[in-house]
Amino acid sequence: MKYGIIGAGAMGYRYGVMLQENAGVDVDFIDTWEPNVEQVRSQGGVSVARDHENRHIVPINIFYPEEYTGHPDVWIVFKKQMQLAEELERDSKAGIFHDDQYVFSAMNGMGHFEKIANYFPADHIVCGSAMIATRLDGPANVDFMGAVDSEQMHMARYNNAKPDETVQAIFDDFTKAKLGPIFSDEWKGMCMSKVVFNAVTNTLCTMFEMQMGQFIEYDGVREMSAQLFNEAFDACERAGIHLIETRQQETDSVITVSKAYKYHYPSMYQDFSKGRPTEVDYINGYIAKIGREHDYVCRTHEFVVHEVHMAEMMRKYHKPAENTADAQTTEKAGANA
Incomplete structure (x- = not known):
């Protein structure tokens, strides 16, 4: 099958490159970030490393929506939640969506499948969640984090039906790409499991500007995690969502x-x-919203949402701190290259 990637960012590049390189399928990339598109074109592809090492150029095909005339069998969507509605509207106006196409997404957070459902029928939508860490260090400059074959992801149909022929073919291609797919029976609990995980690691690492390895150096990580997880599970149970x-x-x-x-x-x-x-x-805000809708207050999640927004506000007074451990890691990788 042929794939089209909407959003050539960290995860869009990860999926597209691994499908192209490992599964041997045709992949086109659609992006609206001009510096990214033009950098790919000027350097002949996307610059890819794994854990800061073995950086090399992978040739890819990249297009703005308005210039794309291809017809992939499956779209893979990786945009930021705040940008998705505008992106889908622009893509639709460019005429790149067709009735026979399927769409897969494993974006962070929740709310994106409802937006995607405005353009694709429910039985053509495949939901995903991915425990796959990737960094976009600049336009057309991506770093795949984690050892080879460590990738793991889950997927389920938006209508919670059994896989049809196309969904099975997507699963098979993801397997060949070494993305580590696992089928789930129900999409909402599957995706919320990743949201609940991110509500701990993403949020706390951001507030304290730390890498994940630094985060778990703190002795109280299990206790902090349990507090956030317990609230999230309580909210989901009241909403009938089974992680x-x-x-x-x-x-x-x-x-x-x-x-x-x-x-x-x-x-x-x-x-x-x-x-x-x-x-x-x-x-975290989505978890808190579910709680409020079912007469349960996720006080810790609501509090950390405010903390992150306060940290965002403070950027006008000072820049985020440079992380010395990251700088040392990058320097070491450069010395070994």
């Missing part, structure tokens, strides 16, 4: 995943450090 992991499994995963990606800054911090709005309203 695919238990409270204990979520707490344990904070340690194991942070060890595996110890040099990684979560995507929320990457946005924060570059002066962009964060997705905290679609992560």
Whole structure:
């Protein structure tokens, strides 16, 4: 099958390059960020490294929506939550969506599938969640974090039906791409499990401007995580959302995943450090919203939403601190290259 990537950012590049390089399928990239598109074209592709090492150029095809005339079988969508509605509207006006196409997305946060459903029928939407860490260090400059074959993701249909022929083919291509797909029976609990995880690691790492490995150095991480997880699970249970992991499994995963990606800054911090709005309203804020809708107040989640927005406000007074551990890691990688 042929794939089109909407949003050539960190995760868009990760999925597209791995599909192209490992599964041997045709991939086109659609992006609206001009510096990114033009840098790809000027350097002959996207610059890819893994854990700061073995950087090389991977040739790719990249287009603005208005100039694209291809017809992929499947769109893969990776945009920031705040940008998605405008992106989909622009793509639709450019005429790149067709009735026979399927769409997959594993974006952070919640709320994107409702937007995607304005352009694609429910039985053509495949929901995903990905435990795959990636950094976009600049236009057309991406770093795949984590060891080879460490990628893991889940996928389920938006209508919660069994996989049809096309969905199975997507799963097979993701397997060949070494993205580590696992089928789930129900999309909402699957996706909320990732949201609940991000509501701990992304948010706390952002507030304290730290890598995941630095985060778990603190002795109180399990206690802090359990407090946030317990609120999130309580809210989801009241809403009838059944997560695919238990409270204990979520707490344990904070340690194991942070060890595996110890040099990684979560995507929320990457946005924060570059002066962009964060997705905290679609992560901790979404959990708090579910709670309020079901007569339960997630006080800790509501509090950390305010803390992140306060940290965003403070950027007008000082820039985010340079992380010395990251600088040392980059310097070491450069010396080994």
